[in-house]
Amino acid sequence: MKKRILALLLAAALTASMAGCSGKSEDTKKSDQGSDKDLTKLTFVLDWTPNTNHTGIYVAQEKGYFADAGLDVEIVQPPEDGAEVLVASGKAQFGVSFQDSLMPAFTGDDALPVEAVAAVLQHNTSGIISRKGEGLDRPKGLEGKKYATWNLELEKATLQNVVEADGGDFSKVELIPSTVTDEVSALQSKSVDAIWIFYGWAGIATEVAGLDTDYFAFKDINSAFDFYTPVIIGNREWMKENADTTKAFLSAAKKGYEFAIENPKDAADILCKAVPELDPDLVQASQEYMKDQYKAEVSQWGYIDPARWNAYYNWINENGLSEEEIPENTGFNNDYLE
The missing domain is CATH 3.40.190.10 (Periplasmic binding protein-like II)
Structure with missing residues (x-):
């Protein structure tokens, strides 16, 4: 879909390494602080180059929210065939996608075992x-x-x-x-x-x-x-088998995004520190805008409204834009949010 093409066009703007991606979702390693606590290693794949859609993830990493939840999260760039394929393959447990881009993942012979588990933004901007x-x-x-x-x-x-x-x-x-x-x-x-x-x-x-x-x-x-774009996706089967880890990841991510809502300047500084290639003026201005978009009018960050999710896929069905009809409530799951 269009964001996947954007990823290819914009990948040259920033450099990143896919080294360290592992298909073993429950690998562990010692924390950087030398703690005896073992951390569950996870891979999180972006949709394209880092930006303020992703701030909450970088905040959770920098502020130790992931570590506090027992997680060591590696943030990586998407491969050419997109975050969805990497998550579906099990080489990443979570990633960023978009409801429109996900549509082919739910139909036909190319269906993928992925589902959206959190809305990064509440509305389509x-x-x-x-x-x-x-x-x-x-x-x-x-x-x-x-x-x-x-x-x-x-x-x-x-x-x-x-x-x-x-x-x-x-x-x-x-x-x-x-x-x-x-x-x-x-x-x-x-x-x-x-x-x-x-x-x-x-x-x-x-x-x-x-x-x-x-x-x-x-x-x-x-x-x-007004569909959901972007969303955090996960590997459906892996999440079923690792429900507590999934909830821990999303809880830490939620803390990261809530920090960005309350502290946009500090959150922007964290993103710029992690990705120094970014224009700090753009990041600061964008973060100020995004603080009102992450949750908007809902009380719970990440919540996906079934009516709005279904409305978009119903429009796709009505206009014959899918290989096969997408049933209501396909492709999202609020159960891992806490």
């Missing part, structure tokens, strides 16, 4: 960004404009839905292959007019750069598009 004042503050404005596409069926169906809901003609949108790795530069150079972004990172980047933009969010056009 993605939408279309463009240069300000060019008429793209609403979907119909895409007519006659250059949109950078990944040429994915689900992506184009989503865009077509919002354009037509606004009275536009999707056939008039100029679809050009996306090579965008820097949204600010792409918009400033006018090589493209419209880009699908996640506002908490790319949108904030335009603000930091002082670029005036227009933006509309998909969830504001069609409520079915």
Whole structure:
């Protein structure tokens, strides 16, 4: 899916090693402090390069929340075929994915034994960004404009839905292959007019750069598009066999994200320390935005609302966008949250 393609395009921006990934989920080692306590070794695979979607994980690692829970968590970059495949293979126990990207994992011969166990953000913060004042503050404005596409069926169906809901003609949108790795530069150079972004990172980047933009969010056009993106996924069978470890991991992650909610500046500093290649101004600004997105209006970080989860896959079913129909309540599990 589109985020997997983004991972390939953006991987060059930061370096990381996959060394140490192990298929033995219950390997243990001594803590760095020389404690006699054995820690259960886990691997957590990102969806693409580190950003503020991942802050809570880095906080939990830095603040010792994972160690306190008896865990030694290694954070790694995704392989070319994505976090889902690594988690399904058992070489990583947990990872980051997206509800739309997960859809193929639940259908057909390529179905994978993965499921979402926590929502990183409560709402879909993605939408279309463009240069300000060019008429793209609403979907119909895409007519006659250059949109950078990944040429994915689900992506184009989503865009077509919002354009037509606004009275536009999707056939008039100029679809050009996306090579965008820097949204600010792409918009400033006018090589493209419209880009699908996640506002908490790319949108904030335009603000930091002082670029005036227009933006509309998909969830504001069609409520079915308020799906869960991103989510933490786990290997379904491994989690069943290691329920206590799964709960311990998510409890520590929850502490990390709650720290980021209450202490965005300190959390941003922790992320920058772990990943010094990141722009600290962007991280600080993004973290300030994200503190209101991690839990939003719900009381429990990570909770996945079945109605909203099902609404998106029902839309996919109704539009014939899945290889086979996805039954309700497929692919997520709130039982490991505490």
